[in-house]
Amino acid sequence: MLRSVEIRDMLIIDRLDLDFQPGLNVLTGETGAGKSILLDSLGFVLGWRGRAELVRSGADQGEVVAVFDLPEGHAAHRVLAEAGLPDGDELILRRVNSRDGRKTAWVNDRRCSGEVLRALSDTLIELHGQHDDRGLLDPKGHRALLDAFGAYAPLQDRVRDAWRDMSRRRKALSVAEAALIEVRKEEEFLRHAVEELDKLAPEPGEETDLDTRRRMMQGAERIRDDVAKALNALGTDGAEGAMGDALRWLEGVSDKAEGVLDAPIDALGRAFAELSDAMSGVENALDGLQFNPHDLEEVEERLFAIRAVARKHGVLPDDLGALADELRTKLHALDQGDADIHRLQSELKATEAAFATAAEALTEARKEAAKRLDLAVAAELAPLKMERAVFHTQITPTDAGTEGVDLVAFTVATNPGAPSGPLAKIASGGELSRFLLALKVCLSQQQDGVTMIFDEIDRGVGGATADAVGRRLAALAADGQVLVVTHSPQVAALGAHHWRVEKRVADGMTTSTVVPLSAAERIDEIARMVAGDTITEEARGAAKALLAG
Structure with missing residues (x-):
């Protein structure tokens, strides 16, 4: 207020x-x-x-x-x-x-x-x-006015919900169709790439392991001779033989040395144990440096294949597995695309039918409300000395939307048989x-x-x-x-x-x-409205009668 x-x-x-x-x-x-x-x-x-x-x-x-x-x-x-x-x-x-x-x-x-x-x-x-163009004369608001008069909000809610559902389905179908078109453009590439990746089957970390093995094999040829020489120097023709001779000579005279050779003999014993461990380690290393040249070729071939595929797809070697999963998903979508499109089309058809049913029910409710409104306005027009005028709520089809499929407009005809038209254009001022x-x-x-x-x-x-x-x-x-x-x-x-x-x-x-x-001033004002500039007693009497009802 x-x-x-x-x-x-x-x-x-x-x-x-x-x-x-x-x-x-x-x-x-x-x-x-x-x-x-x-x-x-x-x-x-x-x-x-x-x-x-x-x-x-x-x-x-x-x-x-x-x-x-x-x-x-x-x-x-x-x-x-x-x-x-x-x-x-x-x-x-x-x-x-x-x-x-x-x-x-x-x-x-x-x-x-x-x-x-x-x-x-x-x-x-x-x-x-x-000159009101904001309220009842604005046709844009007539549908809302009729809906408020009809009081069928649940039907309106059903139409809005059905429209939103239908719109979502249409969007989902459109997105799926566009995606399928794009995927089909690269179908040949997808099938070749997935076949290539499945055949290669790279594992995470495999490229690093292969590179390490390759470098070891390449380095083995350069160090193997020196490791073998070292093993010979430690063996019977080298340190082991010399230490053995020394130990035998010392042990042969130790009983005549009054114990002064006991400590050196013990030290040589310990040295023999360490020398044995060293020789064992060198022998193992030498065995590890033994490889088949064909193994190096196989390692290099797989390593280069993994790196080549990674470069082609612009990813890191360790990401090839994830790339394969992604491409398989696209290929699966392609293979399932037609079925998905058919499913979405069926769902859309069902929602379109639901919207059409709800919209039809709303249209019928509006037509019934329009009849009631027309009768109510006609009853109001009679006391206003317009009993021959005709008020009609016109409902015509329009583009579907959240409010249904109806266009509502209030039209009038001032006399029976006269053409009807919009309120603002047909009726005179009064x-x-x-x-x-x-x-x-x-x-x-x-x-x-x-x-x-x-x-x-x-x-x-x-x-x-x-x-x-x-x-x-x-x-x-x-x-x-x-x-x-x-x-x-x-x-x-x-x-x-x-x-x-x-x-x-x-x-x-x-x-x-x-x-x-005030009450007295109202009498004079209404008398002025009755009589004009000169207020007479008769005018005051008329004003009092009007105020008395």
């Missing part, structure tokens, strides 16, 4: 503070008094696109502040959360327009964009009138206002905390028709808030709260202001 509006230096408004109330709020005044300026200012703080020059002459900037009460569950809470703005049970919008045209906005004292303001305004205010009011009354149950503004929606009607317009506006305002700019005394008399827009001239400066009216 709109609680208050503060306007500073906007157009011909100097300073204006308004406190609105629940129920039907009426604003009246002479033509040119500034009623449209009030709506322009409210539209400015809500981010609507309107006049370019709004700052009052002589002022540096204009400013508008609007305060709204937000009950729990109000749609504005979601907008605030998505925009990361402070939230609560009170919403304060403030927007400033500088002399050079710059516009700055705040929501709950936090800077924000005009886009956020407009998103909030969609949840806060509905403006209805002859007829359009009454069509909008009738439609709004029928859709009012779908509103949730939205303030409705009707700008001269009673233009072109009077007498009993104007009274019917006023009573329907009052009915709309019974459980909410409605603001009406009106020239009709019948409508003004039904307001729960009444303001008069006045234009004043002081010190050569024209300003517009809005004043709340």
Whole structure:
């Protein structure tokens, strides 16, 4: 609910503070008094696109502040959360327009964009009138209005879920088909590469082992002769024989040496043991250096084969196994591709059928709701002196989407047999206002905390028709808030709260202001609306009768 509006230096408004109330709020005044300026200012703080020059002459900037009460569950809470703005049970919008045209906005004292303001305004205010292109006259919103009236949300959810499922299946099929096409382009390469890698069957670490063995074999030829010479030098013709002779000679004379040879003899014994170990190690090394030249050829051939395949595929030798697994997977996908495509096509066909079934059910529900809405609007048009007019909710096929396959448009024919067409193009000013009011009354149950503004929606009607317009506006305002700019005394008399827009001239400066009216002032204002500039007692009597209901 709109609680208050503060306007500073906007157009011909100097300073204006308004406190609105629940129920039907009426604003009246002479033509040119500034009623449209009030709506322009409210539209400015809500981010609507309107006049370019709004700052009052002589002022540096204009400013508008609007305060709204937000009950729990109000749609504005979601907008605030998505925009990361402070939230609560009170919403304060403030927007400033500088002399050079710059516009700055705040929501709950936090800077924000005009886009956020407009998103909030969609949840806060509905403006209805002859030039309304944001609400009921916008065909883009007619389907949502019919759906809200029909109250078949589970069917809508089923259609949305089916559409999302179908979209996922289509994407999966498209990806699979594209992948299969790409894989088929390299089928010959894949089959050759997998066959080559399977035949080679490289093992992780094998290239390092082969390189080590190759270097050992190549080095063996160079060191084997020296190792053999060393073994001969340690053998019976070398160190072993000399040490044996020395040991025999010493042992032969040791019993005559009074023990002085015992220690050398023991040392030679230990040396013989170490020499034996050394000879054994050299013999083993020499045996290890024995190899078949064919073995070196085989090692080199496999080593070079592994390295060549790795270079061809641009990977490290140790990664050939992983590469083989990857290529086998692609080849398997190729071999299984047709089966996978067929499976995905079958799944897509099933989801398309599910979507078609859900969409058809939603279409039928919309057609049934359209009939009910047409009858409800027709019942509202009769008291508004438009009993011969025809309102029709047109449902035609459109491209499938998350909301089904239906295009919804509200059309009217002002007389039986006359061609029907869009609301904004067929109805005249007064007829359009009454069509909008009738439609709004029928859709009012779908509103949730939205303030409705009707700008001269009673233009072109009077007498009993104007009274019917006023009573329907009052009915709309019974459980909410409605603001009406009106020239009709019948409508003004039904307001729960009444303001008069006045234009004043002081010190050569024209300003517009809005004043709340007391009970006595209401009588004079409605009498003026009945009689014109000269208020007669008869006019006052008529005003009292209207106010008495």
